[in-house]
Amino acid sequence: MTNTPIVPYIEGDGIGPEIWAATQTVVDASLKLCYGNDKKIQWLEVLAGEKAFNQTGEWLPDATVAAIQEHKLAIKGPLTTPIGGGIRSLNVALRQTLDLYACVRPVRYFKGVPSPLKEPEKTDMTIFRENTEDVYAGIEFAADSDEAKKLLDFLRDTLSVNKIRFPETSALGIKPISKEGSERLVRSAMDYALQHQLTRLTLVHKGNIMKFTEGGFKAWGYDLLEKDYPQAFTMNQYKKIAAEDGAQAADQAMAAAKEAKKVIVDDVIADNLLQQILLYPEKFQVIATTNLNGDYISDALAAQVGGIGISPGANINYQSGHAIFEATHGTAPDIAGKGYANPCSLLLSATMLLDHLGWYEASQKITGAIEAAIEQKIVTKDFAQALDIPEVSTSDFAQDLIKLMN
Numbered sequence: 374m375t376n377t378p379i380v381p382y383i384e385g386d387g388i389g390p391e392i393w394a395a396t397q398t399v400v401d402a403s404l405k406l407c408y409g410n411d412k413k414i415q416w417l418e419v420l421a422g423e424k425a426f427n428q429t430g431e432w433l434p435d436a437t438v439a440a441i442q443e444h445k446l447a448i449k450g451p452l453t454t455p456i457g458g459g460i461r462s463l464n465v466a467l468r469q470t471l472d473l474y475a476c477v478r479p480v481r482y483f484k485g486v487p488s489p490l491k492e493p494e495k496t497d498m499t500i501f502r503e504n505t506e507d508v509y510a511g512i513e514f515a516a517d518s519d520e521a522k523k524l525l526d527f528l529r530d531t532l533s534v535n536k537i538r539f540p541e542t543s544a545l546g547i548k549p550i551s552k553e554g555s556e557r558l559v560r561s562a563m564d565y566a567l568q569h570q571l572t573r574l575t576l577v578h579k580g581n582i583m584k585f586t587e588g589g590f591k592a593w594g595y596d597l598l599e600k601d602y603p604q605a606f607t608m609n610q611y612k613k614i615a616a617e618d619g620a621q622a623a624d625q626a627m628a629a630a631k632e633a634k635k636v637i638v639d640d641v642i643a644d645n646l647l648q649q650i651l652l653y654p655e656k657f658q659v660i661a662t663t664n665l666n667g668d669y670i671s672d673a674l675a676a677q678v679g680g681i682g683i684s685p686g687a688n689i690n691y692q693s694g695h696a697i698f699e700a701t702h703g704t705a706p707d708i709a710g711k712g713y714a715n716p717c718s719l720l721l722s723a724t725m726l727l728d729h730l731g732w733y734e735a736s737q738k739i740t741g742a743i744e745a746a747i748e749q750k751i752v753t754k755d756f757a758q759a760l761d762i763p764e765v766s767t768s769d770f771a772q773d774l775i776k777l778m779n
Contacts, residue, residue, distance in 0.1 A: 374730060374731070376411060376412045376413070377412070377413050377414075377415055378414060378415065378444070378446065378730065379414075379415045379417050379444050380414050380415070380416060380417065380444065380446050380447065380448060380726070381417045381418070381419040381437070381440045381441050381444055381446075381447040381448075382397075382416055382417065382418055382419070382447065382448050382449065383418075383419055383420070383421045383422070383437070383447070383448075383449035383450060383452070384418070384424070384449075384450050385422065385449060385450020385451045385452055385700065385704065386422045386423045386424065386450070386451060386452055386453040386704045386706075387451060387453070387703070387704025387705050387706040387709045388450075388451070388704060388705045388706075388708060388709050388713075388714035388767075389422075389450030389451055389452075389700075389704060390450075391709070391710070391712065391714050391716070391767045391768070392450055392700060392714050392715075392716035392718075392719045392720075392767060393450050393719065394767075394768065394771075395716040395719075395720070395767050395768060395770065395771035396448075396716055396719045396720050396723050396771075397416060398771045398772075398775070399716075399720060399723075399739055399742075399771050399774050399775060399778075400414065400720075400723050400727070400735070400739070401413075401414070402775045402778060403727075403735040403736075403738045403739050403778060404732070404735050406735075406738060406778055406779065407732070407734040407735045407738055408732075408734075408735070412732060412735075417440065417444070419434075419436065419437040419440045419441070419447070420434055420436075420437055421433050421434070421437050421449070421452055421463055421467075422452040422453050422463060423453050425437070426455075432455050432463060433463055433466055433467070438467070438470055438471070441467075441471060441695065441697065442471065442695065445693075445694050445695050445696070446695075446696050446697075446698075446726060446729065446730075447696075447697045447698070448697070448698045448699065448719075448722065448723060448726055449467075449697060449698075449699045449700070450699070450700050450719060451699075451700050451702060451703050451704045451705075452464060452704070453704055464699070465509060465511070467688070467697060468504045468505060468688050468697075469505055471688075471690065471693075471695050471697070472505060472690050472693065472695075473504055473505075473688035473689060473690050473695060473696065473697060474503060474504050474505050474554065474557060474558060474561075474689075474690055475501055475502070475503070475504060475557075475558055475561045475562075475688070475689045475690070475691060476500075476501070476502040476503075476504045476664075476667060476671075476686065476687075476688050477499065477500070477501055477502075477565075477686065477687045477688075477689055477725070478499065478500040478502065478667075478671045478674075478675075478684065478685070478686045478701070479498075479499045479500075479685060479725070480496060480497070480498055480499070480500065480671070480674040480675060480677075480678055480684060481496065481497045481678060482494045482495075482496055482497070482677075482678040482679070483678070483679070483683065483743065483744055483747050484744065484747065484748055485747040485748045485750065486678065486679035486683060486747055486756060487679060487756060487759035487760055488677060488678060488679050489676065489677070490651075490677050493677055493678050493679070495654045495655040496650070496654040496674060496677045496678050497654075497655075497658075498650075498654070498657045498658055498659065498660060498674070499565065499658070499659050499660070500660045500662070500667055500670055500671050500674065501558055501559075501561055501562035501565070501659065501660065501661045501662070501667075502558075502662055502663075502664060502666075502667025502668065502670075502671060503550075503554060503555070503558045503590075503662070503663050503664050503667065504664065504688055505554060505664075506549050506550050506551060506554045506663070506664060507548055507549070507550055507586075507663045507664035507665050508546060508548055508664065508665050509664045509665070510547070510548075510549050512546060512547040512549070513544060513545065513546035513547070514544060514545050514546070515544055516542050516543055516544040517542070521543070521544060521545050524545050525537070525540055525543070525545065548583070548586050549586075550586040550587065550589055550590055550663060552589065552593045555589065555590045555593040555594060556593055556594070556597045557691075557692065558661055559576065559593070559594040559597055559598065559661050560597060560601070560691075561689070561691045562574060562659050562660075562661035563598060563602055563605065563636065563638075563659075563661075564691070565659060566636050566658065566659045567604060567636065570634075571636065571658045571659055572631070572634060572635070572636055572637060572658065573636065573637055573639075573656070573657065573658040573659065574598075574605070574636050574637070574638045574639075574658070574659045574660075574661065575638070575639055575640065575641055575646070575657055575658075575659070575660050575661070576590070576591050576594045576595070576638065576639070576640040576641075576661050576662070577640070577641050577642075577643050577646050577660055577661070577662035577663075577666055577667075577670065578590050578591045578640060578642065578643060578662065578663060578666070579642060579643045579644075579663075579666065580592075580640075580642075581642055586663075587643075587663060587666075590662075590663055591640050594640075594661065595607050595609045595638070595640075598638055602636075604635055604636055605635060605636045605637075605638050606626070606627065606630035606635045606636070606637055606638065607637075607638040607639075608638065608639045608640065610626070611623050611626065611627055614626050643662070643666040643669070643670070646660075646670065647669065647670065647673055650670070650673065650674060650677070651677070654677065671684075671686075671701070675701070679756070680755070681701045681702040681718060682702055682715040682717060682718055682755050683715065683717040683718060683721070684701045684702075684718055684721075685698070685701065685718055685719075685720075685721035685722040685724070685725055686698070686699055686700075686701040686718075686722055686725075687699070687722060687725050687726075687729075689729075696726075696729060698722040698723065698725050698726045698729075699719075699722055700718040700719040700722060701718050701722075702718055708754075712766035712767050712768065712769075713753065713754040713755070713764075713766075713767070714753065714767045715752075715753040715754075715755050715756070715767070715770075716753075716767055716770065716771065717743060720739060720743065720774075721739075721740070721743070723739070724736040724737075724739050724740055727739075738778050739774070739778070741777075741778075742774040742775075742777040742778045743774065745777045746770070746773055746774055746777055750762050751765055751770065751773050752764065752765065752770070753765060753766070753767060753770050
């Protein structure tokens, strides 16, 4: 990797230009402080969303996708979803076009952020959500459409499916989950756990009901880890030892695995996990899950630590090296241009970009400044209202971060 990479950016719609300006200013300042002129990002604006549509007539121009494909990495603000037919979501379109199969969401608490939990500091985990399959593949047909009727006829006449309660008025969707897609997602989560010297990986699924799709995700995940990772000890292995040699032997094997600092791999039903992350969040470190489950879990966890306004995210293909780092919230058009927006989601996503480049000093410099700002009650309107304290504007918050970095 060059020390002067070209990184395409999409500033985003609504509050996007404000939070991007703050983010770029802070990132550039951190690089200058840490590396002088030795390391620098060359920012390249590319278009998507309303700005792209207004300038080119296209919501996602081919030139934007080509630039990200060429330069591998990109960062983006929130984008408006076009109304009407065609693209359902620009974010989903980018993920599927570039095969960014892992949605990575680190969730942690910053001291001083208002939270509904008594002990929000216990929440510290990273979600690996499969990004290209499941219901987000977008294979669905409206009720009364010709496609729905053909699919219904096929299900009824060829596959003898008779469990659709109201067939004549049902919309239909297909939920693809593959072995390959599941394995590469679980492999990425396991590699992350090993890289960060973590000791717990949890496969989250709804395999008790959807035995071949969600159940397949769990089974393929366990099989991969047991075959390719001697550093893992799975609950499958524990249960096998218990069945063959008794519970005491299984407990001894588990104790030996923990002593050896192996990654303990278990699985949890999705609805049960949503309860457990509230009651016992300290039990979880890395979560690997399917797309829809990951959508619910990511937002629920973000709420536990103060909301998606401070939650970063990245969409990554660990095989090709392509990655887009993004704000995880929406465009908030009602506050656009008022200086109210919190740039922390995009800022922390930028620290993930810096970590991806191996520029850890600059990443930690920004994270440390955010921690200090919040502790000193230097916050934007969202947190200020919750804490009943004076606010700073989006641009002033960026300048305060630079002062704290210095």
